[in-house]
Amino acid sequence: MSKIIYAGRSFMELLLALAIGLVPVGMGLMAMLHQQKKTLAEHSHSSVQEAIFAIDRSLERLHAAANSALALAGTPCEEVRATLLKQVDITEGLRSLALQEKRHTYCNTLGTPTYHDAYFADAQVPLQLIFDTPATPGRVILSYQVRHDDSSAIATTYATQLRNELHRFQGGLTVLIEFGDSYLWALGDSRDAERPSQAEHVEAGVSKQYGYTVKAGYAQGFSAREARQATMQTLPSLVLVGIATGSIFYWAVFRRRGIPQGNAANQA
Template identity: 45%
Template sequence: MLKILNAGYRLRELLLLITVGLVPVISGLLVMIVQLEMKLSENAAISVQEAVFSIDQALNRMHEAAQRALPLAGKPCEKVKGILQDQVVSRSVLRSLTLVDDSEAYCSSASDSLEYLSSFALSGQQVELSHGQPDSRPKLLVNFYLQGKGVGVIVTAYAIQLRNELDGFQDGLTLLLEFDDRYIWSNGDSRDAQRPSQSEFLAHAFSARYGYRVKGGYAQGFTAQEIRQSMLQILPSLVLVGIVTGSIVYLALLRARAHGRKSAAARA
């Protein structure tokens, strides 16, 4: 009977030591997970705001190019086409400049479809993502329209400059830039079969100046992957803390047991 009681007592001690040792491990992992999720959420919210700032700067450069060409709008094409071409050459981000008179495109520095650009001028949009002209090989372009008094300028640039701005955020976050129903992101655009996954910690930001939207989020499973990686890094330290904590409690139990024996012997 005494052996059974001693075995039960030692089993309770063992369970106590295991529990005490697991407390710092489990609590440490929970704190790590909460901190990681807060970090990812905060990073998504900040990154979309920073992306709006970066994209605005890129569009500001197109706006400056349009302002530079605006005084030429309304003048005969044969007199200003060479100037337009020189302005395009001087800015590597530009593909073409097109002059507009009374909402009709009439002079371009390149062989762009004037009918296609006229429809953009009539659309009321300031900026659009374009898949290229119907009669040319599909290329993702950005059209920017600056309207003056009865005249205007359309600046056309390759959308890769916007993609380069998005590529600056290399931290696992997927940023997607939307212009109405068209979008672009680091590895594709709205011509793809489906949108990229952004299901985790999705955040939004809107450009008040140019009317586009930036969405930022992590792909499905990204958080779990980050937790696993962080767990592998922190788990050895937590286990060590658990072992030390359990050892301290075990020594305390031994002292308490020895003290109990001495007290029992003294009473005897």
């Protein structure tokens, strides 16, 4: 009977040691998943701020060129076109400059002034994405308009510059820029059949200087895939820690039970 009790007690000690060994495994996995969630959320938030900073810096040249051209608005085109062309030549990334009076384009460095009229019907939206113009089929143009009374100036650049900024964000994060109802991201734009997935850890921010919106997030299922991969990499180490913890506990329990028996044998 004593052997059965002894075996039962040993079995219970083994189960308890196993349970103790599983504690660091479970705690380690929980801590890893919590840290992963926190890291992804922080990455989304910081990426929005970084994107706004980088894009604002890119738009400063467009803003400066448009303001410089606005000072010439109202002057006959033949008198100022050479100045506008020189400004385009010396400004990095600048594609064109145009002047408007009463929302009618009368001077353009490209020599095709008419298409600006329709695109800037809403004067409350200074930044706009323009798709597939007659002069640039298949391309995306970013236009920036500044106004003063009935006069306005328009500076344009290729959206490639913005995409280059967005390509900097790696690690599965999708960063998207919204200009009104239009959007742009590293691999597409508003012409796509579907908007890119940003279902997880979504963060958004608005440029205080230019009014566009930046959104950053991960595609649906990204967190689960990352969790599985991290678990496969971390679990072997956690199991070793669990085995060591359980073994130490079991040895300590056995020693407490075994030492008195040894002392009794020595006394005999």
